[in-house]
Amino acid sequence: MAVGASVEAVVEAGGSHIPPLMAALEQRLAALAAGHGDALARHGGETIAAGGKRLRPLAVFVVAGPTAPAGGPSLLRAAAAVELVHSATLVHDDVLDGADLRRGRPTVVAAAGRRMATATGDLLFSRAFAELAANGRPDEVRVLSGASTALARGELLQRADVFASDVAVERYILRCELKTARLFEAACRLGALESRGPARGQVAELGGFGRRIGLAFQLLDDVLDVSGPAQRTGKRRGADLLDGTVTLPLILARERDPALADLDLRSVATPAQAEAVCDSIAASGALEEARRRAVELVVEAKDDIPAALPAAQRSALRLIADGVVERYS
């Protein structure tokens, strides 16, 4: 994955302090998984261990900057807490989607059932706050609880709008903010709060950077659901359509194609029908427009990187922003 490559690019750009931090994060997450005293939290442990891109912890570390004490426990806890919240939402999402595979491994719900998976998600949420609380920084807990509240509100918003024919772009963007961007924003804010360097004075600015790349990330994820290819996403094209989730490509395509404007999403019942709708959306030019908006957000994010930061840190942040787009290009 391009994001994997971009971690290395970040390191090359002057982030030689990053690899030991990422390694320490893995150790910390593994310890958290093992530290429940018995085999009960096995599923939570597996979810954490199964990895993923660790994009949010990477953002925490890069924002904190090279002057953060390497492997300092509070910085690590902040990064681990963000990843735990992310993992918790994935576990609950898989319960609700009845998903069998995640990151190429069986999901908790597939391995252990809905009840175990719901409790595992709750455990990961709770561990996230326990982890961050150990830092003794109420400002950090506020940042994470705000993001975690937003995540749940985003899910509620998505469900409220399911199969709706009149979702406005603004409402879609709000949902993406809540579901995705706020946790990226939180990652960057936590990095700034933990920084011993100039990032420390740039909490809001760096939060805005995170928010924009998070938004771009979600927009591109939604484009990918329509464009495929399936081998990239691990699921067939049009999964969102089958769920009744209205995303930007469809919203934009409806403005361009009267047949799509009249489409009742509830009539899209089979994967083949969903793929046909994907083709219509693609034919309307909506995917290019959605991608263009995402790239614009990334450009804005890069423009917003505070000038007060050292050059190496600024270029590492730019690479993180580019990594979001590269993942989908």
Add this chain to the structure above:
Amino acid sequence: MAVGASVEAVVEAGGSHIPPLMAALEQRLAALAAGHGDALARHGGETIAAGGKRLRPLAVFVVAGPTAPAGGPSLLRAAAAVELVHSATLVHDDVLDGADLRRGRPTVVAAAGRRMATATGDLLFSRAFAELAANGRPDEVRVLSGASTALARGELLQRADVFASDVAVERYILRCELKTARLFEAACRLGALESRGPARGQVAELGGFGRRIGLAFQLLDDVLDVSGPAQRTGKRRGADLLDGTVTLPLILARERDPALADLDLRSVATPAQAEAVCDSIAASGALEEARRRAVELVVEAKDDIPAALPAAQRSALRLIADGVVERYS
């Protein structure tokens, strides 16, 4: 419900500061429910508004004592946070049990589906930490996140032991500690941390008091599932048996009745079969033994009330402890 009556008894025992606090709590919970900016968190709001006994916030207030500033925002936030965590677990429990009614109202899962209900539970969890984080007290966040982690671990433990024939009393007690007692303990600890009176120096002791009454509460709840009557619990006797949840009455009865010792819980498939097993458990004398252990815990809890507290506060705490037993007598 007897617990409702015991609130009044607590007030009479010298807790004249309690009613305005309980009223302020309701206002705060209602504001939290309404404060999501739109109708999306409706279900979370309904869950909170549907009320319940508010036993945990009551414990927070009584432990904090009359010298806590009445309606002080930080004390209220602590009490609200505990109730929000409790509500979150109820919502998730209802999703997993597929329960239709809770406190006489349709559950979130019945009204809005599993997806909405799971997100609503996540929202309530997140709001709990957001609420408590506003106090700026890392020690308080640690107490709540520890309890919330324990809750999820308790649920995992329960699922790991489902239909098991060899659950030891110690393991059952551990599960009750995690699932129930730790949140009561957290309520009492938070009350002590918020206290401006002598309770402030008795955090561990008052936590122990909470833990014991929480444990007694769960033991008696499990007795009630076997003893009925159904009109009291709102569900048929033996619901735990049908779920495969092994509780103290069955564990004790198995030591007394060889037929029960040999019983494969998976063979208990109908409500009528479950009621027959309940009758066997009752006939073994296990219910009296389980009740006796619960009452013993309550006696120990009362003995543990610190002598340093004012007499009126001590007697209010004794009434809370008695309220747990009265609810089931």
